[in-house]
Amino acid sequence: MGAQKLIHNVNRLEGLLNIPGDKSISHRSVMFGAIANGTTTVSNFLKGEDCLSTIRCFRELGVEIEETDYTITIHGRGWDHLREPINLLNVGNSGTTIRLMLGLLAGRTFHSTFIGDDSIAKRPMRRVINPLREMGARIDGRSNGEYTPLSLRGGGLKSITYQMPVASAQVKSALLFAGLQAEGKTKIIESAKTRDHTERMIRHFGGDIYIDDLSIIVEGSQRLFGRHVDVPGDISSAAFFLVAGAVVPESHITLNRVGLNPTRKGIVEVLEKMGANINISSYNEESFEPVGDIIIQTSNLKGTVIEGELIPRLIDEIPIIALLATQAEGQTIIRDAEELKVKETNRIDTVVKELSKLGADIVATKDGMIINGPTKLHGSKVSSHGDHRIGMMLAIASLICEEPVELENAEAVAVSYPEFFSDLSQLIK
Ligand code: SPQ
Numbered sequence: 292m293g294a295q296k297l298i299h300n301v302n303r304l305e306g307l308l309n310i311p312g313d314k315s316i317s318h319r320s321v322m323f324g325a326i327a328n329g330t331t332t333v334s335n336f337l338k339g340e341d342c343l344s345t346i347r348c349f350r351e352l353g354v355e356i357e358e359t360d361y362t363i364t365i366h367g368r369g370w371d372h373l374r375e376p377i378n379l380l381n382v383g384n385s386g387t388t389i390r391l392m393l394g395l396l397a398g399r400t401f402h403s404t405f406i407g408d409d410s411i412a413k414r415p416m417r418r419v420i421n422p423l424r425e426m427g428a429r430i431d432g433r434s435n436g437e438y439t440p441l442s443l444r445g446g447g448l449k450s451i452t453y454q455m456p457v458a459s460a461q462v463k464s465a466l467l468f469a470g471l472q473a474e475g476k477t478k479i480i481e482s483a484k485t486r487d488h489t490e491r492m493i494r495h496f497g498g499d500i501y502i503d504d505l506s507i508i509v510e511g512s513q514r515l516f517g518r519h520v521d522v523p524g525d526i527s528s529a530a531f532f533l534v535a536g537a538v539v540p541e542s543h544i545t546l547n548r549v550g551l552n553p554t555r556k557g558i559v560e561v562l563e564k565m566g567a568n569i570n571i572s573s574y575n576e577e578s579f580e581p582v583g584d585i586i587i588q589t590s591n592l593k594g595t596v597i598e599g600e601l602i603p604r605l606i607d608e609i610p611i612i613a614l615l616a617t618q619a620e621g622q623t624i625i626r627d628a629e630e631l632k633v634k635e636t637n638r639i640d641t642v643v644k645e646l647s648k649l650g651a652d653i654v655a656t657k658d659g660m661i662i663n664g665p666t667k668l669h670g671s672k673v674s675s676h677g678d679h680r681i682g683m684m685l686a687i688a689s690l691i692c693e694e695p696v697e698l699e700n701a702e703a704v705a706v707s708y709p710e711f712f713s714d715l716s717q718l719i720k
């Protein structure tokens with residue numbers, strides 16, 4: 292596919308958007324629905340390529356899943372009805388699918404083999420496999436299990452106490468799925484608080500879990516029950532419009548029913564700290580995940596420091612925060628974000644490379660980046676490098692570029708936000 296011409300030099304953004312369902316919660320709704328007993332219905336399910344990969348993998352495991360528009364129905368029959376797959380489990384571009392499924396299948400006695408795309412082939416898996424091996428799962432793969440293809444034969448898990456060396460919701464969730472099937476109590480100690488959707492879902496599906504700050508304990512042999520899941524709008528998708536609204540002149544955007552889980556809303560805190568004109572209304576935490584509407588308007592921004600425990604709460608938003616920082620007065624420093632190097636691309640390198648092409652004053656550091664602003668951005672040919680979040684960040688950057696911008700590999704956005712370009716064009720006035 293050739294390069295896509297982006298809309299540049301926009302005067303104003305205005306309007307209201309319903310943000311598509313949260314990717315992390317959509318994946319987990321399929322997984323919990325598949326292991327639960329009884330029917331699970333999921334509304335506002337994200338029909339992004341990553342979540343469709345998860346559906347495909349569970350169908351391979353014999354789970355019946357119906358799809359109608361943005362609602363899916365999963366006919367769960369419990370752990371014991373998952374069957375040995377005949378075909379390879381292809382996770383496409385999705386790190387969440389492979390890492391969580393490794394934990395979920397670690398307790399099943401059958402054999403399965405995971406593959407994915409070229410990006411997945413470079414993403415580290417031993418962070419999940421080492422503790423799963425300790426619990427008794429037999430897993431092998433390229434470079435002693437670091438990379439796909441990975442093959443797994445699970446069963447007979449024993450519980451462990453595991454101090455996590457990296458802050459990762461995927462590792463934690465894989466161990467929670469394994470812990471639900473292990474003999475005894477599995478204890479996980481996080482190095483920093485990461486997104487807690489799996490913990491919330493265990494409770495929502497009728498399971499027990501004990502959480503004390505960074506320690507989590509889950510008991511084995513638990514039965515879960517089918518439920519209704521109403522997926523909130525994805526704050527990681529909303530982030531692109533929050534930044535667009537803040538940096539494009541005379542803008543006023545309302546984003547409806549966005550997930551405001553405290554472990555995910557670091558971007559809102561950063562916008563507030565930088566002086567953005569942002570407000571939350573209709574906040575509601577009655578359901579298992581808090582939601583609210585976010586209103587953003589054009590803002591005078593100042594640089595900030597983003598580090599420490601905040602990083603896991605906005606890790607996927609760092610590419611778009613880097614763009615935000617190019618429009619802020621003064622210096623923004625992002626540190627403690629080494630994990631960016633093992634995402635769909637090395638997001639320190641790709642962000643710095645592509646924003647530099649547009650004229651940003653940005654340099655990479657060993658664990659983040661330093662951005663000086665404000666800078667006027669100009670036109671260029673840029674690339675998503677096949678990374679959905681880089682592609683969407685560049686499309687937002689183009690709105691404030693003075694000359695045309697062409698984006699290579701724009702189709703990558705479909706991984707998490709297939710309607711991204713049409714939603715964006717609705718706001719352009
Ligand atoms: O699923 P994938 O490919 O890993 O997606 C990303 C993303 O940008 O959408 C990361 F590249 O999100 C991860 C996130 O970074 C989704 C996730 C989850 O649902 O549990 C957790 C985070 O990853 P990690 O490695 O910090 O646990």
